[in-house]
Amino acid sequence: MINRLFSVISLIFLLCGAVESADIKLILFPKITAENNLLLGDIALIDSDRSDIKQIKKINIECEIYSDGYIDKKEILSILKSYTEESISIYGNAVRVINNSSNDITIVDHDELFLKKGDRVEVVVNNKGISLVLKGIAVNDGKLNDEITVRITNKLTMKKFIKAKIIGRERVEVNI
Numbered sequence: 001m002i003n004r005l006f007s008v009i010s011l012i013f014l015l016c017g018a019v020e021s022a023d024i025k026l027i028l029f030p031k032i033t034a035e036n037n038l039l040l041g042d043i044a045l046i047d048s049d050r051s052d053i054k055q056i057k058k059i060n061i062e063c064e065i066y067s068d069g070y071i072d073k074k075e076i077l078s079i080l081k082s083y084t085e086e087s088i089s090i091y092g093n094a095v096r097v098i099n100n101s102s103n104d105i106t107i108v109d110h111d112e113l114f115l116k117k118g119d120r121v122e123v124v125v126n127n128k129g130i131s132l133v134l135k136g137i138a139v140n141d142g143k144l145n146d147e148i149t150v151r152i153t154n155k156l157t158m159k160k161f162i163k164a165k166i167i168g169r170e171r172v173e174v175n176i
Contacts (some may be wrong), residue, residue: 070095103119147163
C-alpha cells in the first residue's frame with residue numbers, strides 16, 4: 001500500500017508542470033531531529049541543475065526560525081530568496097523540528113503503561129522520508145518503546161493488524 005502511494009505521489013510530481021519549470025525544487029521532510037545547527041539539506045530533498053547545488057544544501061538555518069518547532073514554506077522561501085532569484089518550487093507545508101539538545105530532556109517512567117488495550121492511537125507509518133498517519137486501536141497494553149499490535153481502523157485497510165512501536169501517549173510508529 002505504501003509503495004502504491006509513493007508511486008502515485010511520484011507520478012503526480014512528474015506530471016505537474018511546476019516541477020518542470022522550477023530551477024530549484026525542494027521536497028520537505030515531514031519531521032527531523034536537530035542537534036544544533038540545521039542546514040537546508042537537513043530538512044528537504046533538493047534538486048537542481050545548478051552547479052552550486054552543494055552550496056545550496058549547506059545554507060545555514062538560524063535557530064530563531066525553528067524555535068516554534070516548525071520551519072514553514074514561507075520561512076524557507078525567504079531564506080532561499082536571499083541567495084538566489086531563480087524560480088523555486090517547494091513541496092510540503094512545513095518541517096517539524098524536534099530539538100534533541102540536552103536542555104530538553106524529559107524524564108519518563110519506563111514502567112508506566114502508555115497504552116491500554118482498546119485505546120485509540122495515531123499510527124505513523126514512515127517510508128523513505130514520507131510519513132503517513134493512520135488511525136488505529138491498541139490490541140494490547142504497552143509501555144514506552146514497547147512493540148504492540150495495532151488494528152488499523154480506516155476504510156481502505158479493513159481491520160488490518162500491524163506491529164508498531166510506542167513512541168508517545170496515543171502514538172505508535174512503524175518504519176517500513
